[in-house]
Amino acid sequence: MEHARLTATGRTTIPKAIREAIGLRGGETLTFAVEGDRVIVRKAAADEDAWTDAVGATLSEWDSPEDEAAWRDL
Template structure:
């Protein structure tokens, strides 16, 4: 069991053994979840990790973010070429 102390400002340090176990680095965000009289600490997922877990509505096909980004990029390049902004 690992311990840490809460400072007068309500801050604490996540012990190195816990950071290693969770793969946390400086600047990473964590989520605190209260479960009864305990707290669960877990890494906050990156936005792109969550994006891939969303399912499309029933009857609709999913759209790849990479495909949409490429279509948008191609449209921008075509528009820039028409305007002579290449």
């Protein structure tokens, strides 16, 4: 079993042994699921990654610094 610490901002590092075991590389998409008190993290399938990229591309109209400032306090 591997361990990693969660930062105050909710970030963590996936241990190298885990990344190597599933062939996970930087930039790949992960999926998360909750089952009781467990979080299941897995590498997204190629079709899931393509869907995420397609949806993300449609949201680029809201990606300016001005938009970020306008929505920050909501």
